[in-house]
Amino acid sequence: MLQSVITEDAASTHANVTMPVTVRDLRPQDLPACAWSGSATHLRHVERELTRAASGEVDYLAVCTPVDLPVAIGGIDYQACENAGTLWQLAVLPALQSCGLGTLLVRAAEERIRRRGLRKAVLAVEEDNPRARALYERLGYIAYGRAPEAWDEEAPDGSIRRHETVCILMRKGL
Template sequence: MLHVVSTGHDFADATVTLPVGVRDLSPRDLPACTWSGSATHLRSVERELARAAHGEVDYLAVCTPVDLPVAIGGIDYQAREGAGTLWQLAVLPALQGRGLGTLLVRAAEQRVRHRGLRRAELAVEEDNPRARALYERLGYVAYGREPDAWDEEGPDGSIRRHETMCVLMGRDL
């Protein structure tokens, strides 16, 4: 369930509760996922969905009752031997802090267990303390660091390289 509390000045305070569900992300969902990243990112997600069709990865979506994705993320079964690697985890910014990230991670861990694996791992950017705090609350423990890099598309269509340092975290399931 998703709980949203409104405290606007022009209307009475209201609490809205919506059921959400988790399912596989599909190519038809991508136009509704522009909040998750640039066009370059969405092309990357589209490529990962092709890998999902071959069983190499799972890509999940947390959806509202009208079937719109509000959180998405993948699990790569080939990145690290003996573990499912969670990556590209994202929650619609306006709904962050409402439990959707927790639901997404727990659903991903369940998929990892169904594959017969007993460990989940992920990498979180060092400059993202909010995400790291979530993963720590969910039982993930830091075990190392590694650099990461990817191309990002700017608003003008230019491509620039994003380089960062990530904390590697894992959890036995």
């Protein structure tokens, strides 16, 4: 269940809204509704990963509203790390962050990993993303190292630039 607080300007009226959400596999037809998750380059990469999902190499999950719109997405790669599921590309619609969707997404991913007979989940979080790291720590992930990461990003003008960062490596026994 998703619970959020709606606040109206001057009246300061507060209301709690509870909305059921579901977790299912992300589908190619969902990608236009996932533009919030990254650039066009990112979405093309997600689309390629969905072909790997068809072969069972990865799972790509979507947390969806009652009208079946994805508001959180993320992948699990079963090939990247021996005897573990690697969580990656986890994202929550910015307006709905801190509502429990990230927790739901990670727990659903961990359940998928367990169903594969694996007992470990790993992930990498950028050093400059303390909110995400705090979430993973609350969910039981332990930092065990650091590693450089890099990928190409599409700029608003359509040019491609290289993004380089350092990630904290984290793992959890399942």
